[in-house]
Amino acid sequence: MVANPGWKVVSATTKGAGHSSLHRPNQDREITRALADGTTWVYAVADGAGSRARSDHGALLAVEAAATAADLVFGRGVPNSVDGWRTAAEKFAKESLDVFDRRVDSDVQGLRGLMREPAGELRASYATTLLAVVSAPPFFAYVNVGDCFLVVDRDPGGPFLVVTAPEREHAGETVFLTSRHRGAHVTHGVIMDARIRGVALCTDGLCEGMLANRQTPDGRLHSLAPPEFSAYFDYFSAPGPDDNELATKIMSREFAETSGDDKTIVMAVRRS
Amino acid sequence: MTPPSGLDALPVQPAKSRLLLTLVVDTSSSMAEGGRIDELNQALQNWRGELTRNDHIRRHGEIALITFGKDHVVALDPSGRTAGPSTEPYVPVSEFNPPTLEAGGVTPMIDALQYAFQLLSARRQHLRSSGIPLVNRPLVYLMTDGVPTDSTGHRSDRWRDFAPVIRQQESGKHLLFFAFGVDGAEQEVLQGLAPQSWRFLSNLSFAEVLTLMSASIESAASETSRSKPAEEVYRDVNARLDKDARIRSFLKGNG
Numbered sequence: 001m002v003a004n005p006g007w008k009v010v011s012a013t014t015k016g017a018g019h020s021s022l023h024r025p026n027q028d029r030e031i032t033r034a035l036a037d038g039t040t041w042v043y044a045v046a047d048g049a050g051s052r053a054r055s056d057h058g059a060l061l062a063v064e065a066a067a068t069a070a071d072l073v074f075g076r077g078v079p080n081s082v083d084g085w086r087t088a089a090e091k092f093a094k095e096s097l098d099v100f101d102r103r104v105d106s107d108v109q110g111l112r113g114l115m116r117e118p119a120g121e122l123r124a125s126y127a128t129t130l131l132a133v134v135s136a137p138p139f140f141a142y143v144n145v146g147d148c149f150l151v152v153d154r155d156p157g158g159p160f161l162v163v164t165a166p167e168r169e170h171a172g173e174t175v176f177l178t179s180r181h182r183g184a185h186v187t188h189g190v191i192m193d194a195r196i197r198g199v200a201l202c203t204d205g206l207c208e209g210m211l212a213n214r215q216t217p218d219g220r221l222h223s224l225a226p227p228e229f230s231a232y233f234d235y236f237s238a239p240g241p242d243d244n245e246l247a248t249k250i251m252s253r254e255f256a257e258t259s260g261d262d263k264t265i266v267m268a269v270r271r272s
Numbered sequence: 273m274t275p276p277s278g279l280d281a282l283p284v285q286p287a288k289s290r291l292l293l294t295l296v297v298d299t300s301s302s303m304a305e306g307g308r309i310d311e312l313n314q315a316l317q318n319w320r321g322e323l324t325r326n327d328h329i330r331r332h333g334e335i336a337l338i339t340f341g342k343d344h345v346v347a348l349d350p351s352g353r354t355a356g357p358s359t360e361p362y363v364p365v366s367e368f369n370p371p372t373l374e375a376g377g378v379t380p381m382i383d384a385l386q387y388a389f390q391l392l393s394a395r396r397q398h399l400r401s402s403g404i405p406l407v408n409r410p411l412v413y414l415m416t417d418g419v420p421t422d423s424t425g426h427r428s429d430r431w432r433d434f435a436p437v438i439r440q441q442e443s444g445k446h447l448l449f450f451a452f453g454v455d456g457a458e459q460e461v462l463q464g465l466a467p468q469s470w471r472f473l474s475n476l477s478f479a480e481v482l483t484l485m486s487a488s489i490e491s492a493a494s495e496t497s498r499s500k501p502a503e504e505v506y507r508d509v510n511a512r513l514d515k516d517a518r519i520r521s522f523l524k525g526n527g
Contacts, residue, residue, distance in 0.1 A: 254284040
């Protein structure tokens with residue numbers, strides 16, 4: 001893939017064994033796209049809700065909405081201050097949701113003539129999570145709804161889990177872009193750090209295989225990016241390894257044994 | 273041996289979460305009638321192979337086997353390595369090798385369920401303290417051919433007091449509970465203990481009961497079930513079991 005100068009982007013997605021046995025399609029989607037200036041990029045992953053009929057299409061609409069929103073907000077140039085990025089990140093989040101809503105509403109209008117389901121149920125059938133990042137190093141803006149996760153790798157410092165799902169055990173109902181109460185669960189933010197040498201956006205199917213856990217004194221379990229996560233950034237920063245190799249890895253039996261979910265990852269890494 | 277290099281060397285974290293399966297099985301004297309206990313033993317052995325064929329369950333699953341009847345209430349070693357009560361009631365599904373069960377005694381069903389819930393809670397706490405979450409809710413299965421009794425063998429209605437405990441555990445997303453009864457079981461008890469997840473299987477073999485359990489495990493342990501309320505999971509499981517039953521019926525009719 002053509003990448004922004006000095007950075008390389010690889011991505012892969014694979015259907016989980018659990019979905020194969022239930023004859024469901026891969027309901028994850030991802031997108032990587034350069035904005036008009038050629039140096040700012042948008043990356044997004046989305047995980048369609050397994051039990052919803054149109055969630056794979058919902059996931060596609062979600063990543064496309066993030067790309068459209070990135071164009072709207074950052075397409076004419078990126079801010080040059082942290083405050084400017086904060087404002088832009090908030091707008092990016094709002095536009096991502098608005099564009100998604102418009103696309104889904106348009107689809108639902110079309111379906112209402114064909115289907116008996118009420119509009120609310122049709123909308124719910126597009127249930128999906130979304131994690132999107134606009135990257136113009138050293139600035140990164142993100143928006144998240146649901147249980148995808150974002151890891152950044154710092155040199156020095158190693159990997160940090162920046163965006164994560166709530167504690168997975170006893171987690172409440174997953175929040176989707178179609179959830180009525182999603183507004184209370186949208187997170188967005190800005191990272192400014194010239195030492196970041198890689199970002200990885202993952203759907204929750206990779207949580208078991210790539211993250212570790214620790215228990216805090218209050219008894220709660222929290223995820224963290226273990227030091228060995230850096231090996232992925234090391235490996236894919238080299239010229240050779242590509243999307244196919246990343247796909248081979250996440251399709252491996254090692255990963256299949258960690259989770260039956262669909263698995264999707266987008267990595268952007270500074271070239272070695 | 274050459275260490276892995278390149279792509280193969282990229283680390284994958286070991287599976288952390290666990291799926292806890294707890295079987296609470298009737299071994300009271302009625303199970304001796306008509307060779308039922310032998311049929312159950314054979315079915316459990318066959319089921320073992322079925323369980324371990326599923327990569328995800330083999331890798332994440334832990335199983336406990338609690339009997340009620342012979343020797344009152346006992347948590348047996350599900351790996352079959354030691355006879356009698358086990359100090360480690362949960363073993364990995366990959367090590368599941370059920371011991372031969374024997375029938376005898378009365379039917380202390382509620383004592384067994386209370387004990388099962390205690391063991392489950394202890395195992396959950398131990399896993400948490402080791403940094404291991406339960407992403408999927410534990411599944412508890414009751415299999416019986418009788419009605420609950422007290423220690424003298426008289427019918428007991430204590431199940432009415434225990435049913436709210438199960439509802440509380442379900443609403444807290446601490447577990448999912450299924451009750452399977454065969455001829456001799458009382459539908460009122462099954463329905464009272466598991467209003468949305470009970471099955472009375474007249475004329476069905478234990479092998480068929482265990483096949484239903486497998487289907488329910490796949491359905492209840494799927495990632496789509498993780499965050500759903502118990503009643504929604506039970507609805508999905510029932511839909512799956514009904515569909516499987518229709519397919520079996522169709523195949524028999526055309527067999």
